[in-house]
Amino acid sequence: MRRLLYIEDDREIGSWVARDLEQRGFDVLWLRSGDDALLYVKEADLVVLDVMLPGLDGFTIGQRLKKEQPDVPILMLSARTSVDDKLQGLQFADDYLTKPFHPDELAARIEVLLRRFDRAGAAEIVLGHLTVQPETNRIVDSRTGEELLLTGKQHQIFMYLLRHPNRIMTKEQIYESVWGEPYMEGDKTVMVHIRYLREKIELDPSSPAIVETIRGLGYRVKL
Numbered sequence: 001m002r003r004l005l006y007i008e009d010d011r012e013i014g015s016w017v018a019r020d021l022e023q024r025g026f027d028v029l030w031l032r033s034g035d036d037a038l039l040y041v042k043e044a045d046l047v048v049l050d051v052m053l054p055g056l057d058g059f060t061i062g063q064r065l066k067k068e069q070p071d072v073p074i075l076m077l078s079a080r081t082s083v084d085d086k087l088q089g090l091q092f093a094d095d096y097l098t099k100p101f102h103p104d105e106l107a108a109r110i111e112v113l114l115r116r117f118d119r120a121g122a123a124e125i126v127l128g129h130l131t132v133q134p135e136t137n138r139i140v141d142s143r144t145g146e147e148l149l150l151t152g153k154q155h156q157i158f159m160y161l162l163r164h165p166n167r168i169m170t171k172e173q174i175y176e177s178v179w180g181e182p183y184m185e186g187d188k189t190v191m192v193h194i195r196y197l198r199e200k201i202e203l204d205p206s207s208p209a210i211v212e213t214i215r216g217l218g219y220r221v222k223l
Contacts, residue, residue, distance in 0.1 A: 001025065001026065001027045002025075002026050002027065002045045002046070002114060003026070003027040003028075003029065003043055003044050003045050004021060004026050004027065004028050004029070004044065004045065004046050004047070004048055004110070005029050005031070005037065005040050005041055005043075005044035005046070005047045005048070006018055006021070006028050006029065006030045006031070006047075006048045007030075007031045007032075007033070007034055007037055007047070007048070007049045007050060007053065007058070007061065008030065008031075008032070008048075008050040008077070009032045009033060009050065009052070009053050009054055010050075011032075013099075014030055014032065016103075017048075017103070017106070018030045020103045020106075020107075021106075021107065021110075024107055026110075029043075029044070032054075033053055033054050033055055034049075034053055034055065034056055034058070034060075034061030035055060035056075037061055037064075037065055038064060038065065038068055041065050041068055041069045041072055042068075042069055042072075044069075044072055045072070045114060045117075046072065046073050046074075046075065046110060046113055046114060046117075047062075047065055047072060047073070047074045047075065048075050048077060048106075048110070049061060049062050049065075049074055049075070049076055049077065049093070050076075050077045050078065051076060051077065051078035051079075051080060051085070051089070052078070052079070058076060058077075058078070058089075059088055059089065059092075062074050062076065062089070062092055062093055063092050063176070063180060064180075066092045066093075066177060066180070067180030070156065070159075070160065070163075070177060070178075071117065071159075071163070072117075073094040073095075073113040073114070073116070073117050074092065074093040074094055074095075075093065075094065075095045075096075075097060075106075075109060075110060075113060076089040076090075076093040076095070076096045076097065077097055077098075077099060077101070077106075078096070078097075078098060078099065079098065079099040080098070081098050086098075090173075091172065091173060091176045091177075091183075092173075092176055092177055094113055094116075094164075095109050095112075095113060097109060116163070116164075116165075117163060125162060125223065126142075127210050127221070127223070128203070128209060128210060129141055129142055129143050129203060130142065130148075130201060130210065132162065134159060134162070137155065139155075139158075139201065148200050148201060149200075150197065150200060150201075151196075153178060153179075153193050154193055154196060154197040154200070156178045157174060157178055157190070157193055157194065157197060158197060158201070158211070158221075160174060160177050160178060161174075161211060161219060161220070161221040162221055162223075164221075165221060165222070165223040166220065166221075166222055166223060167220065168214045168217045168218045168219070168220045169218050169219055169220065170217065170218040171183070171187075171190040171191065171218055171219070173218070174190050174218070174219065175187065175189060175190050194211060194219060197211065198210075198211055
């Protein structure tokens, strides 16, 4: 049974959402604030997080949860519909659903996220000459059988891209997910780390086939 960490302070909304998700077969842990969220996120398969919370808001809580457990997907819920709010949420969250919503849509988005993250957590992912074993944090050159050793940040960047296959991820999204801090315009940290990452995983770093650059947008790993 998949465990959902659900953070919502509105008792009426929280009650019917938790009940509906439990009827669909999920194990739901419902918290009415984000105060204790860090204690429970390691046990969760996915976090459903409201933006408007007492104390720290959902954006702050979500950033802390993603920094603590980057492999746990976060689905933001909010009555805020502006593009700026959505972009702020999607800097760290994996999906953003505006209120009011239909329970079928919420359940469908949860299932999509769980499938996406399961894919990155599969026994093996084959990328050309590489075999990636996320559960053991090993990346092996299938031609030689040798393990490629990455630094912590290189590995986190690579796994972040693998968790979002075929999607273009901006340098801002990568930086704020991996470093857990706001991105400063002009910072070249991500670019530098990806250059060194490519030197270890690409057959031809000058013409990368695994971590692609999408000019003017960001980076992508195609599966």
